[in-house]
Amino acid sequence: MNIIKSSLALLVAASSSGVLASNLDAAQSIQSKTNSASASSQQRIDSSAETSLALKAEIEQLQEEVKNLEVYKNHLSALVTSQEQEMTSFRGQIEEIKQTRQGVVPLMYQMIDGLKAIVAEDAPIRLTQRQERIAKLDKMMVRADISDAEKYRRILEAYQIELDYGTKLGLYQGQIEVAGEKLETDILYLGRLSLVARSLNGSTFWSWDEAQNQWVSVDPSMKSELDKAFSIAAKQAAPSLITLPVSLTVAEAK
Known part of the structure; x- marks a missing residue:
C-alpha cells in the first residue's frame, strides 16, 4: 500500500515538474518576446526622436533662410527704388543736356564767326596760322567723333591764342x-x-x-x-x- 502511494506521489511530482518546466519555457518565451518588442519599440522611439530632431533642425534652418530671404528682398526693393529715382534723375539731366546743347551749338558757331571777324579786322599777325586754325574749327563742328565739350574747349583755346597776340x-x-x-x-x-x-x-x-x-x-x-x-x-x-x-x-x- 505504501509502495503504491509512493509511486503515485512520484508520478504526480513528475507530472508537476513537466508542467512547471513547460510553464517556465512559456514564460521565458514571453519574456524574450517582450524584451524584443521593448527593444524594437525603443529603437523606433530613438529613430523617431532622431527624425524629430532632424526635422526640427531643418525647420529652424528653413526659418533662418526665410528670414535671410526677407532681408534680401527688402534690400533689393530698396535698390530698385533707388535705381528708379536715379533713372528719373538721369532722364531729367538728359533733358537738360539736350536743352543746353541746343543753346551751346549755335553759340559755338557764333564764337567761330567772331574769330573770323577778329582776324579779318586785325593786323595780319600770324595771319596764315590764324586762318588755318579757324578753318579747322569749321571742319570740327560737323565731326561726330568729337564731343561738344571738346569742340567748345578748342574754340575757347583759339580765343585765348587771339588774346595772347595782344599782350x-x-x-x-x-x-x-x-x-x-x-x-x-x-x-x-x-x-x-x-x-x-x-x-x-x-x-x-x-x-x-x-x-x-x-x-x-x-x-x-x-x-x-x-x-x-x-x-x-x-x-x-x-x-x-x-x-x-x-x-x-x-x-x-x-
Missing part, C-alpha cells in the same frame, strides 16, 4: 606783300601796338600801317633800335627799353 612780344617768319610783291621776312609783333617786318638780309624794315591797311617802309635811322628789338624777341639779348613804330590808327591810339 606778348613775338617773332616768326612769314610773307608780306609790298607794292604787289610778296617778300619772305622776319616779323616782330608787340601785342597789337606794333607790327614790324625785316628782310631776311636785315637791311630793310617795314611797319604795318593800320590806317592804310598796308605795309610801309620804316626810316632807316631806326635800324639800330629795331635790330635790338628783334634780338630781344629772339631771346638773343636781355629785355630792355625799345622804340618801335606804332601800328595803331589815331583813334585806337587815343
Whole structure:
C-alpha cells in the first residue's frame, strides 16, 4: 500500500515538474518576446526622436533662410527704388543736356564767326596760322567723333591764342606783300601796338600801317633800335627799353 502511494506521489511530482518546466519555457518565451518588442519599440522611439530632431533642425534652418530671404528682398526693393529715382534723375539731366546743347551749338558757331571777324579786322599777325586754325574749327563742328565739350574747349583755346597776340612780344617768319610783291621776312609783333617786318638780309624794315591797311617802309635811322628789338624777341639779348613804330590808327591810339 505504501509502495503504491509512493509511486503515485512520484508520478504526480513528475507530472508537476513537466508542467512547471513547460510553464517556465512559456514564460521565458514571453519574456524574450517582450524584451524584443521593448527593444524594437525603443529603437523606433530613438529613430523617431532622431527624425524629430532632424526635422526640427531643418525647420529652424528653413526659418533662418526665410528670414535671410526677407532681408534680401527688402534690400533689393530698396535698390530698385533707388535705381528708379536715379533713372528719373538721369532722364531729367538728359533733358537738360539736350536743352543746353541746343543753346551751346549755335553759340559755338557764333564764337567761330567772331574769330573770323577778329582776324579779318586785325593786323595780319600770324595771319596764315590764324586762318588755318579757324578753318579747322569749321571742319570740327560737323565731326561726330568729337564731343561738344571738346569742340567748345578748342574754340575757347583759339580765343585765348587771339588774346595772347595782344599782350606778348613775338617773332616768326612769314610773307608780306609790298607794292604787289610778296617778300619772305622776319616779323616782330608787340601785342597789337606794333607790327614790324625785316628782310631776311636785315637791311630793310617795314611797319604795318593800320590806317592804310598796308605795309610801309620804316626810316632807316631806326635800324639800330629795331635790330635790338628783334634780338630781344629772339631771346638773343636781355629785355630792355625799345622804340618801335606804332601800328595803331589815331583813334585806337587815343
